[in-house]
Amino acid sequence: MQSGRLGACLMREPELVADCMAAIGAAVSVPATVKCRIGVDDQDAEASLFSLVDLCAKAGVTHFVVHARKAWLKGLSPKENRDIPPLDYELVYRLKRARPDLTIAINGGIADLEAAEAHLAQVDGVMLGRAAYHNPGLLGAVDRRIFGEDREVGAVEAVELYKPYIAAQLASGVHLAAMTRHMLGLFHGMPGARGWRRILTVEGVKAGAGLEVVDAALAAVTGAAALRAQDERAAGSLEAGEAA
Ligand SMILES: Cc1cc2nc3c(=O)[nH]c(=O)nc-3n(C[C@H](O)[C@H](O)[C@H](O)COP(=O)(O)O)c2cc1C
Known part of the structure; x- marks a missing residue:
């Protein structure tokens, strides 16, 4: 990445990034946005973040997503660089306060919607990376909790809504596993998650695997939920009997 002058090392070349953003902005009809770190290595984070944002804003960028930690390019792997450099949310909040006309979203280590809501009191948006990937079911509550809609989409309903897309992709030759591998965490912490x-x-990677595998996996979850509900009802009536 560094030899190719790609990724976080571009925090060292804010003028180049701004030139690129001007060219990208001129070439596309959608907003050209920037996702950045707060700095790299021994840079002063405040100076490097503000410099990148201000130069890009001059080039026409209005929307930034800031991963609120430095990347340490010397000695850490990309994976370690997502966990080890300390988070500095306050710096991103300061950026928003100092540049109120820009749209500033925050990213990094935000684990759930409670945390997202707290950040939204300070900035315009939140990006969830690993939390959304490992526990995608949490996204079903976003429209209600963050955008004020009146209902949530449950995980089973989400799969049902996704099935027409899966069917269309299967019909055009995409393997089932290419889609289901992103759904493995959907029932995270719920009964039947392991069966799902x-x-x-196991079944989803077999040649010719189709929607019947998704239905079988769903049956494992809904069956486990029904069993648990039955157990809870039985435990409830036992307790009621003991109390009587
Ligand atoms: C497997 C994986 C690949 C990633 N690839 C990119 C990438 O290509 N570009 C990027 O800006 N961030 C990338 N990220 C970083 C995420 O966008 C995000 O900034 C980071 O995971 C921190 O947010 P989180 O704590 O919510 O996961 C990647 C993260 C993961 C886990």
Whole structure:
């Protein structure tokens, strides 16, 4: 990445980034946005973040997503660079306060919607990376909690809504696993989650696997939920009997 002058090392070349953004902005009809770190290595984070944002804003960029930690290019792998450099949310809040006309979204280590809501009191948006990937079911509550809609989309409903897309992709030759591998965490922490993952990972990779695998995996989840509800009802009536 560094030899190719790609990725976080571009925090060292804000003029180049701004030139690129001007060219990108002129070439596309959608907003050209920037996702950046707060700095790299021994840079002063405040100076490097503001310099990148201000130069890009001059080039016409209005929307920034800031991963609120430095990247340490010497000695850390990309994976370590997502966890080890400390988070500095306050710096991103200061950026928003100092540049109120820009749209500033925050990213990095935000684990759930409670945390997202707290950040939204300070900035315009939140980007969830690993939380959304490992526990995508949490996205079903976003429209209600963040955007004020009146209902949530449950995980089972989300799969049902996704099935027509899966069917269309299967029909055009995409393997089932290419889609189901991103759904493995959907029932995270819920009864039947293990069965869901097992069926999708074992059956979903077989040649010719189709929607019947998704239905079988869903049945594992809904069956487990029904069993748990039955157990809870039985435990409830036992307790009621003991109390009587
Ligand atoms: C497997 C993986 C690949 C990633 N690839 C990119 C990438 O190509 N470009 C980028 O800006 N961020 C990339 N990221 C970083 C995320 O966009 C995000 O900034 C980072 O995971 C921190 O947010 P989180 O704590 O919510 O996960 C990647 C993250 C993961 C886990």
